[in-house]
Amino acid sequence: MRKRFHFSARKGLMLILFLACCVAGSQLRADELTVFAAASLTDSLREIASAYEQEHGTKISFNLAASSFLARQIDEGAPADIFLSADEAKMDALEQRGRIINDTRQTLLGNSLVIVTARDSALSIHSPDDLLRPEVKQLALADPKAVPAGIYSRLYFEKIGIWNQIAPKVIPTANVRATLAAVESGNVEAGMVYSTDAGISKQVKVAYEVPPADSPKIRYPVAVIKDSEHLESAKQFLTYLRSGKASAIFRHYGFVVLPPAKPHEP
Amino acid sequence: MADATTNQSVKLILKNVSLRLADFFLEADLEIHSRVTAIFGPSGAGKTSLLDLIAGLRHPGSALIQLGERVLTDTETRTFVPARFRRIGYVPQDLALFPHLSVKQNLLYGHKAEADTNSIFSYDHVVKVLEIQSHTDRRVQNLSGGEKQRVALARALLSSPRILLLDEPLASLDTGLKSRIIPYLARVRDEFQIAMLYVTHDWPEVRSLCSEVLMMERGRVVRRGHPEELSPNF
């Protein structure tokens, strides 16, 4: 009996110490923001965040994934401070459910679509119709049912009337970066990603740029999450995203920086 | 190959046998020609291990084991005849009747059809000698101790062995049952005329069945002779 008491007392002590460290830890890092952002923003946001950290000291951590995935997590109460989505629909859904602070919402960026192939691919693809050829067996898209990049791609193919023929070839991936990886690996013949994604990869080449007239409007809205515990910090960072410095970084990666408009304007 | 008329006791040669056991070495250097030889000794003396070596179920450190003209194990020439070819019938201490097979399936497991023609090892003959006709369609689990004993014996005999190894066959039976089984063993000895190596630690069994005794202690044969000579401080 005494032995058992000893043992559980030690365990209890260790548990308390552990919890104390956690609490202390969170107290120490009061200046921290969690940003949930679309996967296509990975490189640009990281650069912007490190510049922000140097200037303001606030540490920013990211959760980068498909916007649909992130929206779902936020809906379930994930501890995000800011959400940067790759389409308006995901943000609309959160707004309808009261998850965001409506007057912080603004549309930040635009983008365009491209068809990419592996850099060493022997296929010559110069137009979307080339995708219909039998040599193109598999086309990677971010899940066309859920992920913005895939939805935009599908809307584009529907607009030019070849979606039904493309659909059987589609390999849906978890997000646009996974699409890029699939093309890089050579496991699929081609994929559709944002021009900004094609820009950061040395292992793919752009086979076709979708002209703006044919492309759906690609819009990246941003907003502060209502349940955020760092509201002031979050709003500050949001403002920073509009700054000249941040805009330059976005442009450097190929994004279109949209002029500020009244909130909630499509 | 087994044939009633010519199958006399076969000579079993054990030379330079050495096997490492838990506490000591099993060593043997002898020849056995008797009809029924008892291996007598306390438990843990290495008796079962000796049977395992003869049957080819274990590899010795060194040994020459020869049955009749046939060399079964010879560590010098690296000869080792696998157990399945040794024509040795083995009735282990726990009988090891296959629980998932019926009695008849057990009996026939090692039996070859050729033995049924004109041989003492034919199915009908063996079953008759051991009086197990009424049990052949039953399941092994439903047999009594004595019945299991006889089935195990029959199974070994039905494989037409040249020598029969019995490991404490009566150990788990009460005295009354023992005295009823011993006649069956005597019958096997007389009807099948094959050599038997009989491990036991029960002296009355030795006296009623065996023509020679090897006394084993801590892995070695310390005495051998006729049961009457070696009698009674046991």
Add this chain to the structure above:
Amino acid sequence: MNPEAWQILGFTAWVSALSTLVILPFGLTVAWLLARFQWPGKSIVETLVSVPLVMPPVATGLILLKLFGRRGPIGGLLHDSLNLDIVFTWRGVLIALCVMSFPLLVRSARVAFEQVNPRFEQIARTLGASNPRVFCTITLPLARNGILGGMLLAFARALGEFGATIMIAGNIPGKTSTLSLAIFQSVQLGEDSHAYRLLALSVALAFAAVWGSEWLMRRRTNP
């Protein structure tokens, strides 16, 4: 349930059952070797067999992706010589399921073999049986319940496999979409009621498989 859900259920059950059958010969052999013999390198093999149990499934999936992708050592060979694709096809799903459920089969089968009294095998040999005959007529039947339990466990594991599958085969509707992948996607799309239906199905299947497996493992054939 709509036809799509039936297709997913059917595909999941079929490819899981196939994976269990595929790993059976090799799995039983390995289990047998581990149970009965000592040999150099045995502990390495034991560890290797258990690795997919412990590694994160996505990590295992990544390894498989690299091996079987068009540019990988195995996948490349198959693609170039036979024009056969593994990744992003049902074959990829099959391989993922085989790898992830293999350790469960081997561990259960090994225990089952170890529980077979070696005396039975020895006596069978003295009765003249060859090693294959001993294995088929004595060892396997006596280990049968444990092996069946292991197969059920492997099947259940395959049914629920997600991480490795999504890496090597993706979630292609109608082609590689399994029950777990479909649940994941339903949740992403906000189709909660559909997800819950699939979830209930998964739970029921898994429960039945594990329960059956436990029951079989307890019912050892009389030793």
